[in-house]
Amino acid sequence: MSAAGQAVLSAPAVEPRRSAAGLWSDAFYRLRRDRTSIVALAVLALIVLLALGADALATSFFHESFTHQDLLESYDPPSLAKPSLWLGTDEIGRSQIVRLLYGARVSLAVGAGAGLIDLTVGIAIGLSSGYFRGWWDDLMQFLISTLNSIPALFLLLFISVLFSPGPVTIVAVIGFLTWSGIALYVRGQTFSLREREFVTAARVVGADDLRVMVRHILPNVLPLVIVLAAIDVGQAILIESALSYLGLGIDPPTPSWGNMLQNATQDLTLGPWLVWGPGLAISVTVLCLYLAGDGIRDALDPRLRGTE
Amino acid sequence: MALLEVKDLHTNFFTRDGVVKAVDGVSFELNAGETLGLVGESGCGKSVTALSLMRLIPQPPGKITQGQIVFDGTDVLQMDEDEVRGIRGNNIAMIFQDPMTSLNPVLTISRQISEALELHLKMDRSEARKRTTELLDLVGIPSAKKRLDDYPHQFSGGMRQRVMIAMALSCNPKLILADEPTTALDVTIQAQILDLLKNLAQEFRTAFILITHDLGVVAGMTQRIHVMYAGRIVEKADTGELFADPKMPYTWGLLRSIPRLDERRKERLVPIEGLPPDLIAPPPGCKFEPRCQYRRDICREKEPDLVAVPGAKPDHLARCHGTQAGGWLVDTDWRREIGDTRVLEEIKQEVASVPAEAAKTTTADLPPELTQKEGI
Numbered sequence: 001m002s003a004a005g006q007a008v009l010s011a012p013a014v015e016p017r018r019s020a021a022g023l024w025s026d027a028f029y030r031l032r033r034d035r036t037s038i039v040a041l042a043v044l045a046l047i048v049l050l051a052l053g054a055d056a057l058a059t060s061f062f063h064e065s066f067t068h069q070d071l072l073e074s075y076d077p078p079s080l081a082k083p084s085l086w087l088g089t090d091e092i093g094r095s096q097i098v099r100l101l102y103g104a105r106v107s108l109a110v111g112a113g114a115g116l117i118d119l120t121v122g123i124a125i126g127l128s129s130g131y132f133r134g135w136w137d138d139l140m141q142f143l144i145s146t147l148n149s150i151p152a153l154f155l156l157l158f159i160s161v162l163f164s165p166g167p168v169t170i171v172a173v174i175g176f177l178t179w180s181g182i183a184l185y186v187r188g189q190t191f192s193l194r195e196r197e198f199v200t201a202a203r204v205v206g207a208d209d210l211r212v213m214v215r216h217i218l219p220n221v222l223p224l225v226i227v228l229a230a231i232d233v234g235q236a237i238l239i240e241s242a243l244s245y246l247g248l249g250i251d252p253p254t255p256s257w258g259n260m261l262q263n264a265t266q267d268l269t270l271g272p273w274l275v276w277g278p279g280l281a282i283s284v285t286v287l288c289l290y291l292a293g294d295g296i297r298d299a300l301d302p303r304l305r306g307t308e
Numbered sequence: 309m310a311l312l313e314v315k316d317l318h319t320n321f322f323t324r325d326g327v328v329k330a331v332d333g334v335s336f337e338l339n340a341g342e343t344l345g346l347v348g349e350s351g352c353g354k355s356v357t358a359l360s361l362m363r364l365i366p367q368p369p370g371k372i373t374q375g376q377i378v379f380d381g382t383d384v385l386q387m388d389e390d391e392v393r394g395i396r397g398n399n400i401a402m403i404f405q406d407p408m409t410s411l412n413p414v415l416t417i418s419r420q421i422s423e424a425l426e427l428h429l430k431m432d433r434s435e436a437r438k439r440t441t442e443l444l445d446l447v448g449i450p451s452a453k454k455r456l457d458d459y460p461h462q463f464s465g466g467m468r469q470r471v472m473i474a475m476a477l478s479c480n481p482k483l484i485l486a487d488e489p490t491t492a493l494d495v496t497i498q499a500q501i502l503d504l505l506k507n508l509a510q511e512f513r514t515a516f517i518l519i520t521h522d523l524g525v526v527a528g529m530t531q532r533i534h535v536m537y538a539g540r541i542v543e544k545a546d547t548g549e550l551f552a553d554p555k556m557p558y559t560w561g562l563l564r565s566i567p568r569l570d571e572r573r574k575e576r577l578v579p580i581e582g583l584p585p586d587l588i589a590p591p592p593g594c595k596f597e598p599r600c601q602y603r604r605d606i607c608r609e610k611e612p613d614l615v616a617v618p619g620a621k622p623d624h625l626a627r628c629h630g631t632q633a634g635g636w637l638v639d640t641d642w643r644r645e646i647g648d649t650r651v652l653e654e655i656k657q658e659v660a661s662v663p664a665e666a667a668k669t670t671t672a673d674l675p676p677e678l679t680q681k682e683g684i
Contacts, residue, residue, distance in 0.1 A: 197410040203364055205397035205424040205475065208389075215423075219414040 027299040037295025040288040047285055051104035058102075064095045066102045066255060078273050088273045090263060099255040100277045106256035107237050107282070110171055111289075114236035117175025118182060119229045125179070126186025127213045131194055137187070144180040152177055156239065160248040170249055174236045182228050189221045223300035230293025234286035241282055257282050310378075311482055311515055312338040312361070317375035319353075319360045322368065326588040330356040330370075332539035340482060341513040345526030345547065347562070348536035351584055354519045357536075358485045361517075362400055363392050380482065398428040401476035405488040407468035411460040417444075417471050418456035424478045443474040447504060466497035473504065483515045490525060502529060523562055527551065535559050538585050538595035541614060545624040553642075555617045555626040558596045560642050594629065602630055602637055 031037055050057070058065060064084040078088040087096035129137040147155075156173060163169045193199065194217065202216045237257070243249035244258025245265075252259055257278040264274035319331040331353045338344050346354045359365050360372055363384060377384040380399065384392065401424075404410040412420060421443060422436035431439065437456065444452035447470040460468055469489065476484050486505065490498040506529055509516050518529055526533055526547065533550045535543040535558065543556040554560055561580035582599035585591055591598055597607040606629050614627040618638060630637030 197404055197406060198412040200364060201402075201404060201410045201472075201475075202412070202423070203396065204362060204402045206393045206395075206427050207423065208393055211427075216412055216415070220412070 027296070031295060031299040034295045034299065037292050037299075040291035040295065043284065043288045044292060047104060047281075047288075048108060050101055051108050054098075054101040054105055058098050064098050066094065066099045066253075068094060077271075087277045088271065090271065090274055091267055096260075096274060096277055099260060100257070100281060103255040103257045103260050103278065104281065106167065106250055106254060107240060107258070107285070110167065110174065110240045110250075110256070111233040111237040111285075113171035114174035114178065114239075115229050115233035117172065118178045118232045118236070119225070121175065122179040122182025122228075123186055123218070123225065126183040127190055127218065129183070130187035130190025131209065131213050131217070133191075140183070140187075144183060147177070147180055152239075153242070156243060157246070157248065160243060167250060167254075170240055170243065174239050177239070178232045178235055181232065182225055185228060186221050186225060189224075190217055193217045193220055223297055226300065227293040227297040230289045230296070234289040237282060237286060237289075241278075310337040311340040311342075311380060313376070313378040314357075314361070315376040315378070317357065317360060317377065318373045319356050319365055319370060320373050321370045323588075328587045329539050329590070330587060331360060332587075332590075333375075334536070334539070334541055336534055336541065336544070338483070338515055338517065341509075341515055342532070343509055343516040343518060343530040345530035345533040346517055346519045346536060347521065347523060347526055347533055349521055349562075349580075349584060351587075352536045353539040354521075354536055355487050358402065358487050358517065358519055361485065362396055362402065363387075364396075394428070397424040397481070398479045399481050400483045400485065401479070401481040403469075403472050403476050403484065403486040403489045406492040407465055407472050408492065410472060411468055413460055416457045416459055417463070421471065421475050421478055424475065428479050439478070440474075443478055444471070446477070446508075447471070447474045449474075465493055466500060469493060469497075469501050470504065473501075473508070477508065477512070477514075480512065481514060483517070485517045485519070487519045488521070489518070491520070491522075498525075505529065523566060535562070538590055539587060540595060540627065542596065542627040543625065544614070546621065549621055549624055553620055553624075555620065555624065555631045555637075555642075556596075556628050557600050557602050557630070557637070561599075594627070602640075604629070604636065 061083055073089050074091050076089040078086060080086065084095035084098060087100065089095055090099070125140050129140040155177065159173045159176075160169075163173070190213075194212075199212055199216055202212050207216070240249055240256060241258030241261060244256050245262040247259075247262065249258050250256040252263075260278040261275065261282070264271065264278065268275065314337070315335050317331055317334045318329070321328040321330055334353070334357055336344070346357065348354050356365065356370075361377055361379075361384070363372070365372060372385060375385070379395065384395065387395070411417070418437055418440045421440045422431070422433070425431045425436040425439055426433075440456060441452050444455065449455060449467060449470055455462075460471070463471065469492075473489075489505065490501050493501060502525060505516070505518075508514065509529075516529070518526055520526055530547050533543075533545060533547050534541045535550075535556065537558050543550070543554070543559050545554075550559065551563075554563060558580070564578045565580060580599055581601075585595055585598065591608070593606070593608040593611050594600070594603075595611070597603045600607065610629075612627050612629045612632065614625045615632060616622055617624050617626050617631050618633045626632075628637065629635055630640075632638075
């Protein structure tokens with residue numbers, strides 16, 4: 001027998017089957033082996049922690065509040081002299097790093113809030129129109145097509161002008177603009193899933209429409225929806241930045257990564273370092289969201305279950 | 309009183325090409341605890357009949373246009389959605405053809421089995437889990453307790469069908485519709501599943517409607533057989549009687565086409581020539597006429613009624629001009645017509661092993677664990 005044959009024969013050092021592996025524990029098990037996702041999740045967790053601890057950090061570590069101005073210290077370049085100067089100061093002498101911390105709060109809240117709206121509305125409309133079809137589906141398709149055919153930025157500007165800008169409006173507007181992607185995906189999947197035999201089996205057991213949708217169809221689409229939602233959260237953070245950059249987002253003095261970036265670009269020659277903080281923060285957060293979403297999708301995919 | 313009485317059921321599908329009369333005036337009865345075989349080739353309306361009984365015809369394009377389905381004294385077709393849902397899973401359950409697709413891939417099997425328990429018997433999670441373990445034990449899944457939280461993909465085909473059977477049994481239904489329960493399984497597993505169904509039917513005195521295209525499957529399982537063709541019942545008889553004295557040429561064709569393993573002859577398997585009729589525009593007379601080798605002019609002109617056959621038991625009905633009183637097939641020796649009958653002898657032995665008494669059963673003599681539904 002050849003060496004290769006020997007190898008095959010001796011190879012099966014099969015890992016004992018993990019008993020009672022639930023969907024989530026199994027997913028977690030596989031996620032742990034995916035280094036990229038773990039790093040991405042860790043970075044996201046760090047950013048969230050920093051944002052949550054902004055108050056404590058500002059008072060006890062940086063000894064600076066995000067509104068504190070000192071015109072004598074305007075445009076200080078980054079230095080290691082004291083923690084509040086690590087990223088320098090802006091045009092009115094506010095500590096950039098402290099503002100970045102507080103900006104994280106706004107940006108993350110906008111992202112999470114918009115993502116939540118996006119997820120709920122998208123799933124509800126996608127599931128119901130895919131399941132019931134008929135006039136309701138036609139109506140929703142019409143709405144989505146109309147919404148998607150208008151340039152998003154134009155719509156954003158239009159709505160931002162109509163409603164006074166503020167965190168709540170921003171979240172609502174962004175959520176309203178992004179749900180269609182999830183809705184379309186869920187609808188398409190529901191179309192195919194509702195014809196599957198296990199749906200008939202559920203109805204045979206006596207489940208009503210709502211139960212069939214939520215308990216039997218939704219778990220089948222959830223893994224990919226989670227990825228889409230992660231991408232949309234990243235999208236929301238970007239849209240918020242774009243809006244703030246155009247001066248239609250979060251109003252100063254409340255810092256958000258977007259309006260800090262806008263601020264920085266106005267004085268690029270005087271304080272070029274001011275771009276780094278918010279720019280990098282946005283890029284890193286969005287990138288990590290994408291990567292983590294991708295990893296979670298792979299970990300949750302039922303077709304990959306049972307494989308390593 | 310009969311448990312189930314189907315009267316003149318018509319189920320149509322309204323398609324772009326026309327109205328497909330999938331079930332076209334089907335009537336039959338079923339007593340509590342009785343097993344009935346519904347036999348016919350693909351597309352003859354067996355499955356649509358079963359789905360109609362639970363009012364699960366996809367609508368549109370399907371619609372039950374006419375008829376009555378009286379289950380336990382009430383007409384299912386007159387019920388509102390809530391009442392029908394109260395019956396599904398609780399009083400009538402169903403086992404599907406393909407266990408690979410009829411279980412939800414992302415839910416654990418305990419969740420899928422306990423669904424009916426939570427819905428109908430209002431059990432809480434832990435009660436339902438306990439009952440689920442019992443059910444899995446009952447259908448012969450080894451170390452059932454350990455497998456509660458497994459997913460369908462961790463089970464083999466035969467095991468999944470056992471899970472489906474456990475699901476169907478969960479609320480002690482009075483009637484189980486088994487739609488080709490063994491078609492997707494390999495032969496050894498088929499035998500196991502049929503044995504299981506047979507034992508459960510006897511033990512629980514549940515009425516079964518066994519839908520299949522395989523006469524061999526129904527032979528050992530059922531007390532009566534209805535043969536369907538093109539949306540209609542063409543022959544009704546006791547299982548023993550049907551195999552001893554089939555009357556309808558279509559049934560002869562089915563019997564003739566049973567394949568045999570101990571093939572000595574050089575003969576080929578004899579199929580029924582032709583294709584089932586187009587259900588949008590069926591032949592005007594007897595639906596089987598175009599494929600029937602015994603046809604006469606009258607068959608094309610007038611559709612025969614389903615009537616008692618002369619010289620047979622009174623409940624033996626057939627839909628054939630030739631076998632009605634004075635017909636030209638009355639004296640035909642069907643044994644000679646279908647050739648070799650040894651398969652039939654084997655089948656008949658199997659038939660003999662089915663106890664005939666199970667038909668008359670009332671809830672009063674059910675074992676105590678079975679009446680627990682009323683107790684909860």
